[in-house]
Amino acid sequence: MAIKKIIFITFSFTFICNVNAQIDFCTGIFGDPIFTEDFGNGTNDESLPSGNTTYIFATGTPNDGAYKVSSNTNYFDWFDTEDHTPNDTNGRMLIVNADTNPGEFFKMEISGLCENTIYGFSTWIINLKPFNLAGCGGNGVGIPINIRFEIWDSTDTNLLASGNTGNILNTLTPEWLEYGLVFKSLPEQTSVILKMINNEAGGCGNDFAIDDIWFRSCGDSVPIVDSQNNTAFFMCEGDTPYSTTLRAIPDSSIFSEHFYQWQESRDGVNWVDIPGETRDTFVTPILTNQVFYRTKVVENLTNLLNSSCNTLSDVFEFGIARTPVAPVINRNLSLCDNALEPLEVKVANGVTVNWYDAPTGGNLILANSTSFNANVTGTYYAEAVNVRGGCRSVSRTAIQFRSFETPIVTDETLEICENSSVTLNANTNIPTATYRWNTGQVSERITVSLPGTYTVDVTNIGCTVTKTIEVIQVDNPIVDNIQSNGNSIIVNLSNSGNYLYALDGSTFQPNNTFLNLRGGEYTIYVKHQDCDEVVTAKYIHFYIPKFFTPNNDGVNDWFDLKGIELFSTSSVSIFNRYGKLLKSSKNAAFSWDGTFKGQQLPSDDYWYVITINEQKLTGHFTLKR
CATH class of the missing domain: 2.60.120.260 (Galactose-binding domain-like)
Known part of the structure; x- marks a missing residue:
């Protein structure tokens, strides 16, 4: 409803x-x-x-x-x-x-x-x-x-x-x-x-x-106020007895005239008329005990004695406020500097709390609250105050607050070379901090050799934060194959990364191709640019020249098949365009100067049949004079 x-x-x-x-x-x-x-x-x-x-x-x-x-x-x-x-x-x-x-x-x-x-x-x-x-x-x-x-x-x-x-x-x-x-x-x-x-x-x-x-x-609405414009007054225990002049203040929203009869009550429920008090003001006697005052208000004097005809003013209450007991401390408080928890005290109903920075006097730092959010380490003082009367406790309650520095950490991602190790650091500058890694170690720094996720709880006197370090492995190169392309060697890997290549084990290059190499057996060296471990592979570099110039100038004077002697089985046969065998060799190094039976052969194309480990290669090359 x-x-x-x-x-x-x-x-x-x-x-x-x-x-x-x-x-x-x-x-x-x-x-x-x-x-x-x-x-x-x-x-x-x-x-x-x-x-x-x-x-x-x-x-x-x-x-x-x-x-x-x-x-x-x-x-x-x-x-x-x-x-x-x-x-x-x-x-x-x-x-x-x-x-x-x-x-x-x-x-x-x-x-x-x-x-x-x-x-x-x-x-x-x-x-x-x-x-x-x-x-x-x-x-x-x-x-x-x-x-x-x-x-x-x-x-x-x-x-x-x-x-x-x-x-x-x-x-x-x-x-x-x-x-x-x-x-x-x-x-x-x-x-x-x-x-x-x-x-x-x-x-x-x-x-x-x-x-x-x-x-x-x-x-009319009729508030009642005392000489200080209070609508109620509460005297603290032990204060000087109090007397005042009460005044009725009708708002004249309904009545054009006003007639009064003041009343008194000891409990706020049962009321009696005060003889002779029929003006808009009333001077109280000396007040030492709780008492309530109000006045009947009518527009016509003849209606004053009939409850069906009159209206009533607001009630003015006078009371004796007891001195409150000092606040009861819940507990002293120790917090991390990033935590939010207030200091708290308990007081009776009808009592509030003011907070100070000293046991007496001092500065008021917060009023009318049973809790206080401190942010500076120190001692704070809570004073009980009656809501009615403002009577204060005889003493203040001291509460200690301590704020501890919370470690500041930053998560990291680190790389580790395969078959190596890396040092992980909690990176705090707090001398009193303690550490616990998910590996069980308790030092600020640890060394690990495996990839994975590592965490460390950093604690400073109860204030704990967790740092996470992700360790990613940088894999060693894996050689998939090595190829000869003309007089060049190309190294192909099955994984990718920032890898470097060398033929001498010291002069590394980022390019996987080596140019202008003579035939023969080579050792290939490969490593990651950020790691020390080197992977090696043996390779026989063999290629067939497309021409040679036997003019005794020291350049390409011979048709050389460098490295063929390194294979387990090999054979070479050279023919002219008419199929005549000019030179042959088996399981040995091969080099031809362009002559047959001591006679220089003319410039022309010549054919070869080369067999290496039962693999047959055929083609032609040019002799230039």
Whole structure:
């Protein structure tokens, strides 16, 4: 059940006074209720007294033009909801299914009023038909609720106030809404007549419930202050007894005149008039014990003695505040400098805490808090203070706070050469720090020879952080194959990286090709540029020249097949273009000077048949003179 805001109704007065232009709810203070109607409680349905309605009492389902006083609204497709009265088990409400013709559906005389007095009227209304787009022929909204309230004098001839609710539409969930009027009783008038009129016709919609009708006197808001403008005063134990002048300050929002009767109470519940104190001020006696003061306020003196006619000011309380016990320490606190945890103390209810930097005097560093976030190592002092009276504890409670430096670490990624090691460093500059690696070692630095993820917990007096070092292995080169391309040697690897190559083991180059090499056996050296380990491979470099120039100039004077003698089996045969065998060799080094039987052969192309380890190679080369 949802309880919604008060909705104020425009109304008119038949009298002229300082509130004849008021168009909203009472803006001042209400007196005690002179009339309430919550329709009682119980599971049995009841009817209204004779004369209160022209509608038909329904013993079952309330159809158009019918009503019932019931705790049950589970009819048709209405909300099945509780009444408005709080904590009212099986509370009843007035349930109305509007008649097909607009008109009055409720009338009640309210007695016990005072003449020339401003009153407030209020009631709560709920639209019982839920919003449903499929309902009421697809309209969904149906006929809205619209009720007019009228306040008449006891003769039913003078309209004192009236107003309309406006349309109260369907909602998705039950919502009670409050509506009200303000009116002023006429001279010699002690009763009024309340009327409720349905402005809309019945049909699909216009089904509602009403609950909690009340009438109360309405007057100015009247604060009470002492000579220091306090609205309450609490004296600490042992202070000098206190006396002051209290003053009533009406806001004149309702009354044009004010008459007073001051009252006193020892418990704030039972009040007695103070004889002769009828002005807007009151001088208290010497106060040494708890006491409450207030004043009745009326606009007409004749209403002062009638509780149905007067309103009441705010209450001024005087009390004796006990000296609070010093705060109780939870614990001294030691924290890492990146942790967030406050110093805390405990005090009794009604007591707050002020924090200082000294046991007496000193500087106030935080007020009105039982906790304090310290950020500097030291001792802090908590003082208990009564919320009422501001009485302070005799002593302050000392609390020690220590802040320890949290190690600062940075995660790393390191490379390690294959078959080597690397030193891992926690890298902290805190002499008191301790270390624990996931390897079990406890030094600041460790040496590892395997790739992987390494962590170290760095602790400084309880403040622990974790550093992670990822070690990645740099693999040694893996020679896939070595090839001869003409007089060049090409080294191919099966893995990739920043590798260097050499033929002498010392002069390394990043290029994997060696140019202009004579045939023969070579040792190939390969290493990673960042590592020391060298991988070697033996290779016989053999190639067949495409030409030679036997002119005794020292360059290409011979057709040499360097390195062929290094193979386990080999044979070479040289032919002219006519197929004549000119020179041959087997399992030996081979070199030809371009002669046959001591005679120089002419420039021409010559053919070769070379067999190495049973692999046959054929082709031709050129002799140039």
